[in-house]
Amino acid sequence: xxxxxxxxxxxxxxxxxxxxxxxxxxxxxxxxxxxxxxxxxxxxxxxxxxxxxxxxxxxxxxxxxxxxxxxxxxxxxxxxxxxxxxxxxxxxxxxxxxxxxxxxxxxxxxxxxxxxxxxxxxxxxxxxxxxxxxxxxxxxxxxxxxxxxxxxxxxxxxxxxxxxxxxxxxxxxxxxxxxxxxxxxxxxxxxxxxxxxxxxxxxxxxxxxxxxxxxxxxxxxxxxxxxxxxxxxxxxxxxxxxxxxxxxxxxxxxxxxxxxxxxxxxxxxxxxxxxxxxxxxxxxxxxxxxxxxxxxxxxxxxxxxxxxxxxxxxxxxxxxxxxxxxxxxxxxxxxxxxxxxxxxxxxxxxxxxxxxxxxxxxxxxxxxxxxxxxxxxxxxxxxxxxxxxxxxxxxxxxxxxxxxxxxxxxxxxxxxxxxxxxxxxxxxxxxxxxxxxxxxxxxxxxxxxxxxxxxxxxxxxxxxxxxxxxxxxxxxxxxxxxxxxxxxxxxxxxxxxxxxxxxxxxxxxxxxxxxxxxxxxxxxxxxxxxxxxxxxxxxxxxxxxxxxxxxxxxxxxxxxxxxxxxxxxxxxxxxxxxxxxxxxxxxxxxxxxxxxxxxxxxxxxxxxxxxxxxxxxxxxxxxxxxxxxxxxxxxxxxxxxxxxxxxxxxxxxxxxxxxxxxxxxxxxxxxxxxxxxxxxxxxxxxxxxxxxxxxxxxxxxxxxxxxxxxxxxxxxxxxxxxxxxxxxxxxxxxxxxxxxxxxxxxxxxxxxxxxxxxxxxxxxxxxxxxxxxxxxxxxxxxxxxxxxxxxxxxxxxxxxxxxxxxxxxxxxxxxxxxxxxxxxxxxxxxxxxxxxxxxxxxxxxxxxxxxxxxxxxxxxxxxxxxxxxxxxxxxxxxxxxxxxxxxxxxxxxxxxxxxxxxxxxxxxxxxxxxxxxxxxxxxxxxxxxx
Numbered sequence: 001x002x003x004x005x006x007x008x009x010x011x012x013x014x015x016x017x018x019x020x021x022x023x024x025x026x027x028x029x030x031x032x033x034x035x036x037x038x039x040x041x042x043x044x045x046x047x048x049x050x051x052x053x054x055x056x057x058x059x060x061x062x063x064x065x066x067x068x069x070x071x072x073x074x075x076x077x078x079x080x081x082x083x084x085x086x087x088x089x090x091x092x093x094x095x096x097x098x099x100x101x102x103x104x105x106x107x108x109x110x111x112x113x114x115x116x117x118x119x120x121x122x123x124x125x126x127x128x129x130x131x132x133x134x135x136x137x138x139x140x141x142x143x144x145x146x147x148x149x150x151x152x153x154x155x156x157x158x159x160x161x162x163x164x165x166x167x168x169x170x171x172x173x174x175x176x177x178x179x180x181x182x183x184x185x186x187x188x189x190x191x192x193x194x195x196x197x198x199x200x201x202x203x204x205x206x207x208x209x210x211x212x213x214x215x216x217x218x219x220x221x222x223x224x225x226x227x228x229x230x231x232x233x234x235x236x237x238x239x240x241x242x243x244x245x246x247x248x249x250x251x252x253x254x255x256x257x258x259x260x261x262x263x264x265x266x267x268x269x270x271x272x273x274x275x276x277x278x279x280x281x282x283x284x285x286x287x288x289x290x291x292x293x294x295x296x297x298x299x300x301x302x303x304x305x306x307x308x309x310x311x312x313x314x315x316x317x318x319x320x321x322x323x324x325x326x327x328x329x330x331x332x333x334x335x336x337x338x339x340x341x342x343x344x345x346x347x348x349x350x351x352x353x354x355x356x357x358x359x360x361x362x363x364x365x366x367x368x369x370x371x372x373x374x375x376x377x378x379x380x381x382x383x384x385x386x387x388x389x390x391x392x393x394x395x396x397x398x399x400x401x402x403x404x405x406x407x408x409x410x411x412x413x414x415x416x417x418x419x420x421x422x423x424x425x426x427x428x429x430x431x432x433x434x435x436x437x438x439x440x441x442x443x444x445x446x447x448x449x450x451x452x453x454x455x456x457x458x459x460x461x462x463x464x465x466x467x468x469x470x471x472x473x474x475x476x477x478x479x480x481x482x483x484x485x486x487x488x489x490x491x492x493x494x495x496x497x498x499x500x501x502x503x504x505x506x507x508x509x510x511x512x513x514x515x516x517x518x519x520x521x522x523x524x525x526x527x528x529x530x531x532x533x534x535x536x537x538x539x540x541x542x543x544x545x546x547x548x549x550x551x552x553x554x555x556x557x558x559x560x561x562x563x564x565x566x567x568x569x570x571x572x573x574x575x576x577x578x579x580x581x582x583x584x585x586x587x588x589x590x591x592x593x594x595x596x597x598x599x600x601x602x603x604x605x606x607x608x609x610x611x612x613x614x615x616x617x618x619x620x621x622x623x624x625x626x627x628x629x630x631x632x633x634x635x636x637x638x639x640x641x642x643x644x645x646x647x648x649x650x651x652x653x654x655x656x657x658x659x660x661x662x663x664x665x666x667x668x669x670x671x672x673x674x675x676x677x678x679x680x681x682x683x684x685x686x687x688x689x690x691x692x693x694x695x696x697x698x699x700x701x702x703x704x705x706x707x708x709x710x711x712x713x714x715x716x717x718x719x720x721x722x723x724x725x726x727x728x729x730x731x732x733x734x735x736x737x738x739x740x741x742x743x744x745x746x747x748x749x750x751x752x753x754x755x756x757x758x759x760x761x762x763x764x765x766x767x768x769x770x771x772x773x774x775x776x777x778x779x780x781x782x783x784x785x786x787x788x789x790x791x792x793x794x795x796x797x798x799x800x801x802x803x804x805x806x807x808x809x810x811x812x813x814x815x816x817x818x819x820x821x822x823x824x825x826x827x828x829x830x831x832x833x834x835x836x837x838x839x840x841x842x843x844x845x846x847x848x849x850x851x852x853x854x855x856x857x858x859x860x861x862x863x864x865x866x867x868x869x870x871x872x873x874x875x876x877x878x879x880x881x882x883x884x885x886x887x888x889x890x891x892x893x894x895x896x897x898x899x900x901x902x903x904x905x906x907x908x909x910x911x912x913x914x915x916x917x918x919x920x921x922x923x924x925x926x927x928x929x930x
Contacts, residue, residue, distance in 0.1 A: 024315065026307060028300065029092035029134075030067045031083075031125055037098040037296075038067055044297050048304055061308050063300065066090045076124035083128045084322040091320040094303045094335065095129050097122065097138045098296070126152045132319050133332040135339070137299040142289075144193035147356040154336050156302075156357040158295040162240075163194035165268050168287035168364055168380050169238050170201045171389040172266060178408040180208045180234040180766030184225070184249065186241060187214040194240050194268070208528075210234045210766035217245055226252040231508045233766040236408040239267040246271040247278075254280040261400025264408055269364075277369055283399035284369040287380070291363050293349060301346060306338040343384075352384050360384055370397045409768035415479040417468065418501055418510035419447055419460060420487060422715065424739045424793040425516045426465060428458040428483065443469065451485035458483060463793040464514050467533060468761075470785060474776050477769070481514070487714060489515070491687030492522065500687060502526065505764060513762035516733060518689035520757070528767060529760040531774040533786060537753030538690055539734040540673075540682075541722065541741065542665060544748045557651030566644065570611045573637050578607040580630040602626065610634070615641045665729060667751020673729070676706045682729035683710040683718055690732060693755045707731075722747070735759070735794055742796045 030041045045065050068086045070079060087095060122141060129136040130153045138146070138157045146155050173181065183198060185191035195212065202209060211232040213225050226249070229237065237258070241249060246267060253259050259280055269288040277284070307315070310331070318329050336357070344351040352361040366378040366389075378391030398406055421428045428447065431437055437444040437459035444461035460481055472479055490502025497503065501517065504510040506526050519529045555563065581602040602610075602625055610624060614637055625631050665672055672680045684690045684707055691711060694704040710727070712718040718730045719740060730737070734753055741747045761777075763770055780786050 024307075025062045025064055026093045026304075027064050027066050027091055028303065029083075029087040029090075029095035030065055030098065031087075031095060032067065032069055032098035034099065038069070040296055041065060041067070041096070041098070041300075044300050047297075048300060061304050063304060066092050070121055070125070076121065079121050079124040080128045083125055088128075088132055088134075088318075088322055089320050091318050092134065093307065093318055093332075094135045094137070095125070096296070096299050096303070097125060097136060097141070099140055123152075126155050130154045132324070133329055134318060135303070135332055135336045137302065137339075139295045139299055144190050147193075147358055149356055154332060156336065156339055156353060158299055158351075158359055160289060160359045160362045161193075162190055162268060162270065163197045164358070164360070165240075165287050165364075166194050166198035166201055167382065167387050168366075169198060169266055170205065170207070171380055171387050172285065172366070172391075173207055173236070174205065175389055175391060175393075176264075176405060176408070178234075178236045178264070179206065180210050180408065181236040181238055182211040182213070182229055182232050182234050183209050183238050184213045184215070184229075184240065186217050186245065188217060191240050198238070208234075208765055210764070215241075215245070215249075217242060222249050222252045225249070226256050226258065229253070229258060230256050233410045233764055233768060234408060235262055235406060235410055236264045237266070239265060239271075241268070241271060243271050243273045250281050250284075251278070259283070259399050261398070261402050262406045262410075263399045264406050265399065272367075272374070277372060279372060281369055282371060282401060283397055285396075286367040286369065286374075288365045288367050289362065290365040290379075298346060298349070298351060302339050302344060302351065303335070305344065306335045309338055310334060350383070354384075366391060368396050407768075409766070411768055412511065413477050415477060415511040415769075416509075417479045417481050417512045417514045418484050418504045419464065419481050420484045420489065420501055420515045421460075422516050422736065423462070424736070425463040426460055426514075427462045428460050431457045431459045445481055447481035447483050449483035449485065463789050464516070466789060466793075467780075467786075468514050470780065471773060471776050474779075475769070475772055479512070482510075488686070489517070489688050490523070498526065501762075505762060508764070511764065511767070516735060516759045517762055518733070518757045519760050520689050520692060522692060523689075523762070526765070527762045528765055528770050529762055530770060531777045532758030532760045533777050533780070534735060534759040534790075535756070536734045536759065537757065538693065538731060538755040539737050539749045539753055540665065540667065540751055541719070541730045541732065541737040541747050542728065542750055543722065543725070544746055557648050557654075566615075569640075570615060571608065573633065574608040574611040575604070577610065577625055577630050577633055578602060578604045580633060581607070581625045581627050602630070611637060614638050615644075617641075617645065665750055668754050670751070673703060676702070680729075681710060681727045682731060683707050683712055683727055684731045685715055685718065686711045686713055689757065690755070693757075694731075719747075739794050739796070742794075 028045070030038070032038050032041070042065060045063050049062050066087055068082060070082070083095075122138070123145070126136055126138070126146060130151070133154060135154045135156065136152075138155065138159075140159055141157055142159050142162050144161050144163050146152050146157065147161060149155075173179075181202075183195060185195045191214065195214075199209065201207075211228060211234070213228055215222065215225055222245075235258075237253075239246060239249065250259065250265070253265075259265070264285075265281075265283065266285045266287075269286060272286060272288055316329060316331055318332065340353045340355065340357050350361050351359070354360050361383045363382070364380040365376050366380065368375045368377045375395065375397075377393075377395045378389065380390075381388045393405070394403070396405075397403065419426050429440060429444075431446060432440065437446050440459050441461050443466060444459040445465060446457060447460040448455060448457045460483070465481075468479060484501050484504055486500055488500030490498050490500030492498055492502075498506050501510075501513045501515060502523060505513055513527070516534070517523075517529075519532065523529075558566075607625075614634070625634050673682065676682075682703075684694070691704075691707070694700045694707065697704075712721070715730075715732055715736060718727065718732070721727050722730045723746060734749070737747075737749050741749050761773060763773075777786075
């Protein structure tokens with residue numbers, strides 16, 4: 001009795017607790033095709049709602065189901081109206097889509113993909129829900145088109161997309177260490193998505209896609225497609241195709257021996273829809289999504305869990321009017337984000353989604369097609385962090401029914417090698433009809449040239465020919481050479497087609513490029529380069545400029561104005577010295593009156609001699625200043641001359657070092673290159689790596705625009721025009737220009753290297769010989785073979801051309817000819833001066849002789865006069881005596897001796913003038929002796 005009462009109380013308490021729980025009823029839409037799907041959905045709703053009546057359950061959400069059945073032949077407009085009338089108007093909070101495969105007509109699906117306009121019943125449902133901001137969960141669809149959030153913004157899928165299989169492919173490639181593949185995919189949205197995904201992954205793991213082929217679904221003939229695969233160096237093929245297309249592609253691959261031993265084929269899971277495979281497809285690897293998960297149950301569980309997590313959020317009613325766009329209802333977007341941006345754990349199952357609402361935590365089976373049986377050999381599990389591969393490699397049967405893992409590469413023992421004439425790397429000479437190339441030149445080989453129905457056979461030799469010969473001997477392969485038809489290195493045209501050497505290799509006409517081929521990013525996208533065999537850069541070739549030395553080279557340390565000022569200073573200082581010494585009370589002019597030093601007095605001539613002597617550092621023997629003021633000026637002048645002489649000597653030494661045969665420009669930063677003019681032109685080679693370097697560099701854009709229309713087809717043409725002064729500079733690879741500068745003394749390289757790069761051999765993408773050839777080139781560097789090639793072909797071992805260096809320059813007659821001419825001029829000037837002196841001396845001596853004759857004549861005349869006067873005086877005295885003694889007396893007062901002598905003195909000047917006149921008449925008269 002007590003037990004019964006207790007049970008009644010418990011029941012009443014339970015009812016009371018349930019009554020106290022706040023319940024929210026949410027309507028969920030369900031779109032389905034088959035009645036069985038609806039029954040399963042109703043069971044799931046019942047199970048989820050049963051949690052609410054549990055006393056210990058925290059669930060506060062009850063779900064009611066609003067179902068809508070659609071048919072595959074419904075058009076999209078009717079589907080959208082049906083969803084609006086049967087679901088939207090009933091205020092559904094979310095929509096779950098059942099087996100969506102019945103909502104898509106495959107024929108319409110394929111054709112719509114071709115038109116890039118995917119329209120199906122499912123897309124109409126998804127777009128309508130996205131328009132009203134209502135979350136939609138698709139259980140089975142894996143099509144890539146629904147990952148586009150710009151159209152299907154609230155779409156979530158429970159199955160991973162097909163293009164996620166690219167991750168499975170990557171795991172298999174990493175497991176078997178295959179580094180190059182061929183990718184075959186359709187040109188519809190699905191194919192482009194998986195190709196884009198794989199390219200993204202391959203770039204991060206250094207896996208190269210050697211050949212990527214797009215095809216149109218339901219193509220009638222796949223033979224051309226498979227022919228391209230035959231030429232590829234990779235034997236790993238990744239196939240994305242629908243079942244019918246996959247069967248046709250595999251059939252053509254079998255006919256072209258691409259399903260034999262050594263090949264690998266990995267396909268997507270869709271081809272399993274075909275059911276059966278022909279026997280030739282044995283060895284195929286397939287990634288199949290296989291997950292034992294009740295996706296319908298978890299789809300409704302996710303929605304209920306998301307709404308319960310946002311229970312505290314004010315739950316607004318969804319739009320129930322087809323004329324309402326749902327923008328005011330933000331709960332739908334929050335539910336979408338709650339599902340997508342969180343991990344969801346249900347017992348042992350974890351559900352995760354990426355930002356596009358695609359399922360990422362899932363499992364795949366790796367299937368091996370063996371004797372028309374699908375054998376599971378491994379599995380791949382994934383989460384948000386990574387993919388995890390578990391594989392039994394020993395169980396795999398590869399194409400050709402072998403257990404040996406293929407290496408995934410195509411080996412060839414003979415190379416078709418394309419070359420280009422580029423001295424000194426490849427020389428070509430016409431091959432005589434009666435001789436072999438080995439008889440024409442040592443280590444030369446035939447290299448035919450064919451272009452536009454013209455052909456000719458040449459013999460090729462040089463640096464690169466010796467290099468490939470050495471490599472082939474080491475690696476034991478054969479090769480044949482041929483010249484590139486258009487004589488170009490290769491440029492990518494507007495139609496995305498290469499010409500020149502690149503075109504030959506990319507278009508599978510050659511297996512290897514043998515040339516001074518520069519490694520750059522544009523080329524590396526299309527070909528593979530070996531390790532470099534030559535490191536170099538870009539430099540500038542100009543004509544060698546002769547020495548600027550002239551007859552007056554010794555005057556170049558000083559400018560003309562400075563020389564003029566020095567010459568003026570010499571004479572100004574000499575004049576001031578003379579004046580100071582002339583007017584100083586202690587000068588020689590003042591002292592000469594008392595000390596008989598007139599001969600040593602500093603006259604103007606001696607002052608000039610003094611200043612020149614100090615300037616030229618010669619000894620001063622006479623004519624030095626005596627006064628203190630003049631000597632102060634003399635010391636200052638001596639200091640001035642010491643500074644000037646030291647400066648002159650230093651500048652002369654520097655001038656002699658720099659006065660060498662150099663280039664007319666200094667390098668890439670020369671103003672004549674950066675600021676081009678009509679008088680200075682320069683160029684490079686069209687379609688070359690040098691031209692692309694200038695095109696890429698922003699700071700060199702002006703130079704590129706200047707050269708663009710002047711560039712030459714070949715380096716030979718440019719060098720010839722440089723020799724003929726049609727251009728002033730040629731910009732090209734340093735190795736070639738160093739060779740030209742050493743071969744002929746007409747040219748010289750200038751400036752430092754820039755745009756440093758390297759030469760390498762080029763092979764097609766994925767060529768298995770690449771690592772072996774690269775290792776062999778490294779070995780040739782180590783053993784000195786490459787260095788020997790440099791000495792033989794580029795440095796030419798010996799050269800007679802003068803090179804640039806920093807060693808002092810020696811003096812020659814060219815440098816000092818002006819000094820010798822100055823000495824010769826001094827000699828001639830001295831002779832001229834002495835002639836003038838002699839003439840002057842003769843004239844002066846003549847005047848002296850005339851003066852002496854006049855003086856002698858005057859002296860003789862005076863003596864005679866004096867004798868006469870003396871006689872007359874004596875006669876007067878005798879008369880006086882006679883007068884005194886009785887003779888005639890002459891009065892002394894009037895005729896005295898003193899009067900006579902005074903008269904003679906007064907008449908001396910008159911006599912002198914008369915004597916001069918007499919002397920002129922007696923020039924030829926011998927001296928009159930006493």
